[in-house]
Amino acid sequence: MDEALPLYQQAASLSQVEPVGISCHIGSQLTSLKPFVESTQRVLKLVDQLTAAGIRLQYIDLGGGLGIRYNDESPPTVAEYAAALSGLLAGRSETLILEPGRILSANAAVLLTEVLYLKQSQGRQFVVVDAGMNDLIRPGLYGAYHDIVPVETIEREAFVADIVGPVCETTDYLARDRTLPQVQRGEILAVKDTGAYGFTLASNYNSRPRAAEVLVDSQSYQIVRKRESYEDLVRGEKGF
Amino acid sequence: MDEALPLYQQAASLSQVEPVGISCHIGSQLTSLKPFVESTQRVLKLVDQLTAAGIRLQYIDLGGGLGIRYNDESPPTVAEYAAALSGLLAGRSETLILEPGRILSANAAVLLTEVLYLKQSQGRQFVVVDAGMNDLIRPGLYGAYHDIVPVETIEREAFVADIVGPVCETTDYLARDRTLPQVQRGEILAVKDTGAYGFTLASNYNSRPRAAEVLVDSQSYQIVRKRESYEDLVRGEKGF
Numbered sequence: 001m002d003e004a005l006p007l008y009q010q011a012a013s014l015s016q017v018e019p020v021g022i023s024c025h026i027g028s029q030l031t032s033l034k035p036f037v038e039s040t041q042r043v044l045k046l047v048d049q050l051t052a053a054g055i056r057l058q059y060i061d062l063g064g065g066l067g068i069r070y071n072d073e074s075p076p077t078v079a080e081y082a083a084a085l086s087g088l089l090a091g092r093s094e095t096l097i098l099e100p101g102r103i104l105s106a107n108a109a110v111l112l113t114e115v116l117y118l119k120q121s122q123g124r125q126f127v128v129v130d131a132g133m134n135d136l137i138r139p140g141l142y143g144a145y146h147d148i149v150p151v152e153t154i155e156r157e158a159f160v161a162d163i164v165g166p167v168c169e170t171t172d173y174l175a176r177d178r179t180l181p182q183v184q185r186g187e188i189l190a191v192k193d194t195g196a197y198g199f200t201l202a203s204n205y206n207s208r209p210r211a212a213e214v215l216v217d218s219q220s221y222q223i224v225r226k227r228e229s230y231e232d233l234v235r236g237e238k239g240f
Numbered sequence: 241m242d243e244a245l246p247l248y249q250q251a252a253s254l255s256q257v258e259p260v261g262i263s264c265h266i267g268s269q270l271t272s273l274k275p276f277v278e279s280t281q282r283v284l285k286l287v288d289q290l291t292a293a294g295i296r297l298q299y300i301d302l303g304g305g306l307g308i309r310y311n312d313e314s315p316p317t318v319a320e321y322a323a324a325l326s327g328l329l330a331g332r333s334e335t336l337i338l339e340p341g342r343i344l345s346a347n348a349a350v351l352l353t354e355v356l357y358l359k360q361s362q363g364r365q366f367v368v369v370d371a372g373m374n375d376l377i378r379p380g381l382y383g384a385y386h387d388i389v390p391v392e393t394i395e396r397e398a399f400v401a402d403i404v405g406p407v408c409e410t411t412d413y414l415a416r417d418r419t420l421p422q423v424q425r426g427e428i429l430a431v432k433d434t435g436a437y438g439f440t441l442a443s444n445y446n447s448r449p450r451a452a453e454v455l456v457d458s459q460s461y462q463i464v465r466k467r468e469s470y471e472d473l474v475r476g477e478k479g480f
Binding site: 025028137140141142168169171200201202203204205206222223224225226228232235236237238 | 265268377380381382408409411440441442443444445446462463464465466468472475476477478
């Protein structure tokens with residue numbers, strides 16, 4: 001913040017440069033309004049200082065970062081977020097820009113995966129599924145929590161298991177020490193809230209083609225991205 | 241180990257199943273021979289127990305895991321590894337199978353990346369390069385160390401910097417607190433030892449096409465995998 005005012009003044013002094021906006025981004029998956037309010041107040045103070053210095057901005061980009069519910073988080077609603085910001089921005093002439101990402105898409109998608117088999121080792125129970133860290137790396141990369149449920153909602157006992165993929169390393173897990181219904185080989189599980197940082201982070205690790213993407217609208221659906229083939233894995237390689 | 245003998249006996253009792261081998265894999269990037277020797281001794285003891293029980297195996301797969309030098313590790317040489325194993329296996333009739341991976345390829349590749357710019361923030365120095373976590377995720381995923389050197393080996397001062405990519409998150413780094421020659425914008429750095437778990441873990445995160453792969457043989461080279469295009473990013477999507 002301390003460097004911004006002199007930098008704007010320097011930019012404004014250049015004949016080829018016209019400062020027209022300011023952007024801030026304070027992080028991601030925030031579950032409280034306080035940091036948004038505080039950072040906005042600081043940005044607006046700077047904008048007012050710039051105005052006083054003769055530099056009138058047209059755009060204020062307050063970034064993204066509003067959190068979603070993966071597990072037991074209680075993020076603000078969009079209405080609460082809007083109310084907090086509009087209170088601070090009322091009467092201003094600048095155009096407001098926001099960069100919502102996760103909050104638009106994360107809860108809108110599930111990753112469907114089949115249970116390959118169950119195994120027990122040294123007192124631990126494992127549910128081995130056909131989706132791996134190449135399909136969803138957030139648990140392995142960030143220790144992220146994704147709710148995982150069987151798509152068949154029949155009544156049954158619960159058990160505690162690690163839900164792991166078929167890739168040959170310990171990072172290949174979707175959940176650890178998770179309580180879930182006693183699932184069976186062959187049934188389909190839904191890994192929830194995978195619409196952000198899911199497919200976009202997918203790789204072909206272990207020579208695994210990436211999954212198909214399917215858009216569902218009530219009772220109808222469209223395959224919007226084809227399942228990759230083995231041919232796709234070697235596309236671009238010399239001689240293939 | 242305790243479950244293996246009865247499981248082999250159960251398998252041998254089935255008319256449709258013939259147990260022909262045993263596999264073990266004790267981990268990856270091991271820099272001492274001791275675990276290999278100990279696990280091989282345990283496997284051979286089991287093989288001998290199986291032979292005594294009338295189950296004669298044809299194959300012994302001792303897996304992989306031999307480490308390489310990324311930084312200051314002193315892994316055993318292949319000759320030392322071979323000597324240790326052949327001492328244990330001398331006179332045996334089974335076929336030995338090994339699964340070397342990293343040791344064959346890791347040191348054989350570098351990731352080349354251009355310095356986009358240098359920046360300083362709150363007393364920290366950053367070298368921003370055009371390779372990101374989508375190109376090499378080992379530092380972000382495992383905290384892995386990769387040596388990074390400028391390809392121009394001119395004499396110059398050293399400095400301490402984080403070497404980071406252009407992707408919009410804090411996981412996007414190749415090295416932290418690294419002492420390296422005072423590099424300049426526009427020059428090329430080599431991220432070393434990226435031949436294993438490098439390109440194979442690459443993704444299209446942040447809509448970044450994957451890099452070309454180039455095979456170098458002394459003074460000649462071949463592009464063995466084409467650089468991906470933006471068209472590749474949307475291949476398979478409906479309407480493209």
